[in-house]
Ligand SMILES: Nc1ncnc2c1ncn2[C@@H]1O[C@H](COP(=O)(O)OP(=O)(O)OP(=O)(O)O)[C@@H](O)[C@H]1O
């Protein structure tokens with residue numbers, strides 16, 4: 001879960017993806033590589049269905065317990081060494097962007113820094129309602145640029161902020177949680193995610 005730009009939804013996506021794996025019955029560890037510790041704070045507030053560790057505590061935990069999935073939340077602008085480590089070690093690399101032009105250009109710069117032949121997918125998040133054209137334009141732009149964008153995006157919904165404030169999975173938030181979770185359930189049906197879950 002990575003991006004060059006800050007505030008594009010990496011942590012929110014990492015938490016939701018971890019929830020998705022946990023809901024499928026897997027034991028998940030989310031490693032929070034961001035010095036801002038947003039994922040750890042989310043995890044410490046309440047009741048996530050998986051554990052959150054930092055890069056400092058993860059090794060000890062992994063030596064003690066076996067996990068089916070390790071999800072990594074990076075800070076904005078990972079270094080090239082961090083990118084190489086990520087690329088080498090993971091089964092699914094998700095590059096996150098919002099429909100904003102600046103976010104898409106940061107994404108382009110980041111993917112150019114990936115080692116050749118890196119396998120990754122782009123997750124478009126904070127997608128506005130269809131009454132605004134920005135989401136469709138962004139999907140179109142990403143496809144035109146030849147970027148491997150997942151066809152299921154994640155809608156822009158207030159409920160994500162409530163979920164992080166309450167330290168809960170988004171589907172546990174009464175107002176709007178179910179609607180938000182539909183996107184993740186649809187995402188799980190796409191081949192790259194489905195492959196991991198089977
Ligand atoms: N789908 C969404 N709809 C609405 N708001 C969202 C969505 N995803 C994330 N947000 C909000 O956008 C803000 C930034 O999200 P998040 O912390 O996940 O981004 P980030 O890329 O991890 O940021 P940073 O670079 O600071 O680590 C948060 O306030 C979050 O609640």
Ligand SMILES: [Mg+2]
Nearest residue numbers: 010011034038
């Ligand atoms: Mg973050």
